[in-house]
Each structure stands twice: as structure tokens, then as C-alpha cells.
Amino acid sequence: MKTKEELLKLYNLELDELLSISAEYVKDKVEFCSLINARNGKCSQNCKYCAQSSHYCTNIESYPLVSVDEVRKAALDAKSHKASRFAIVTSGKTPDEGRDFQIELDMIKEINKIDGLQSCASIGILNEEQARQLAEAGLKRFHHNINTSESYYPEVCTTHSWRERYNTCKLVKKYGMELCCGVILGMGESVEQRVEMAMELAEIQPDSIPINILMPIPETPFENYHDKIDEENVLRTLAVFKIANPNAILRFCGGRMRLSEENQRKALKTCVEGIMVGNYLTTIGKAPEEDIKTVNELGKEILCATKL
Secondary structure (H helix, E strand, C coil), X not given: CCCHHHHHHHHCCCHHHHHHHHXXXXXXXXXXXXXXXXXXXXXXXXXXXXXXXXXXXXXXCCECCCCHHHHHHHHHHHHHCCCCEEEEEECCCCHHHHCCHHXXXXXXXXXXXXXXXXXXXXXXXXXXXXXXXXXHCCCCEEECCCXXXXXXXXXXXCCCCHHHHHHHHHHHHHCCCEEECCEEEXXXXXXXXXXXXXXXXXXXXXXXXXXEECCCCCCXXXXXXXXCCCHHHHHHHHHHHHHHCCCCEEEECCCHHHCCHHHHHHHHHHCCCEEECECCCCCCCECHHHHHHHHHHCCCEEECHHHC
């Protein structure tokens, strides 16, 4: 693992030189995934970026857990747009917050019935029994972000700790599931803290690292955080993340539309190997057809589930 000093030195290279280094680790295949926002709003946690927190009056639509049939229909639609992974995502600190865990297990089993699609879930902080049951249900990959560095986390959320998130990541790996664990950039963190994130992820060793760029939501504490990171520093961060985590797939997720089309393509050439296609939880993404066209124009292959 590279030291903090080494990664900071890389971060501050000329941008083209830095991207040429990260490009050495990038394959010519891109993995598509998609999700369904299966339970929205009324979350007990006070994450300062989040429209779903009950601590803020963001006026989003809240709804209870959707049906297993709705999940299946959304999963089939995702597959038709070349997604090889499909995730159920729910609001709340833990799976038990909505008392829906057993239904969520049924959703996972339903996704697993679809040929060519692998199941993912993002349902909160886990205890050991929940991790065991998810593994027994056949969950392929669990998603749980660290969101930011441990040193900056108290500035983002105080109703749970960074360490609780870290412990969930360890449980996921203990029970043999793949791990998707990433961050949200642009929440006021320093360059040094971005490097700390890269190192913390290298220690956790996720299979996939989703990269979100903050989309400030009105009525949240971060509603005016539009200028906390610029496009160049997003690219620098992506490159350092890839260098520090050469075996993980960096994945474009929420907020990538803050990057110009040119810089999105530059990232896909030099450090990003995955895309969350379609819309996200409470923000808008790209049409899947646009991503398919971009990947084809870059001369890259869209990875099928049978090749995972």
C-alpha cells in the first residue's frame, strides 16, 4: 500500500501525467449496474447531504417498501439496458428500521432467478445475523459506503459513526459476499482527507468503489456546497483512488453529471470501469442508451454477468 505522502505527491502531479499513471490499471471493459429505490425517506439518521433524512424538510416523496413484483420488473428492465448487477436500496440506518428484512431477502432471491443478473443490496448497517442471512439468501454483493474519511465523518453525520460503517464492510467480507464501498466527494473534505479515503478503501479492499459527487439538496445542511470540489479535483481524486485500489472497479454513480461530457469520457479512459446506469436515489442520471453509446464510441466492451 502506498503511503499518504506518496499519494499526495501523485495527487499534485500535472493532471495528464497523473491520469496516464492511473490509466495503466484500467481494463477495456465497463460494468453496468442499476438499482431500485425500494424504500424512500423517513430515515432516522442525520447525514447532512441526504434528502431522505427525517431531520430535514426536503419535501421528497416518502413511501414504504415496494413489492417483490416491482423489484422483479425493475430488474428485468435493468437487464434489458445491459446491467449485469441489480441492487435493492432502502432508506434507514439498518434493515430492521422498516421491519422489512424478510421481504428484502425474498427480493434478493427473486433477482437471483433472473439469468444474467447478479443481486446486490444496500440496506444499511448490518449485525452478524443479518450478514449471515443475506449470504444464505444468495446475495452476491453488498453495498455500503464509508462516504468520507474517518477524520471528516463527524462533520457529515453524528447519529452513527464511520466505524459502524467500517464494521459492516468487514462483516460482508467475513460472510463471503462481494463488497461495494465508496464515497461522496465535495462535502467539504480536504485534499488530504481524499487521500485518506483512498487509503482507507485500500485497507477495506472492496470489489467495487462507487464514486458519488455531491448534488446539494435544498433544505439540507449541505444545500450550498456547490463549490467544494471542481472537475479537475474530481479527476485527480479518481486517479489516486484507482492507483491506490488497482483491483477494484471505480464506478460512476450519483453526481457524475456535474462533470462535462469530455471529463466523463476522460475518466472512463483513465480510471473508471463501472457505471450506475439510469437514475439514482433522489437525483437524475443519464439515459442508459447514452451510456451504451459512449462506451461503444470509446471502443470498450460492456461486461456481461456471464463474464463476471
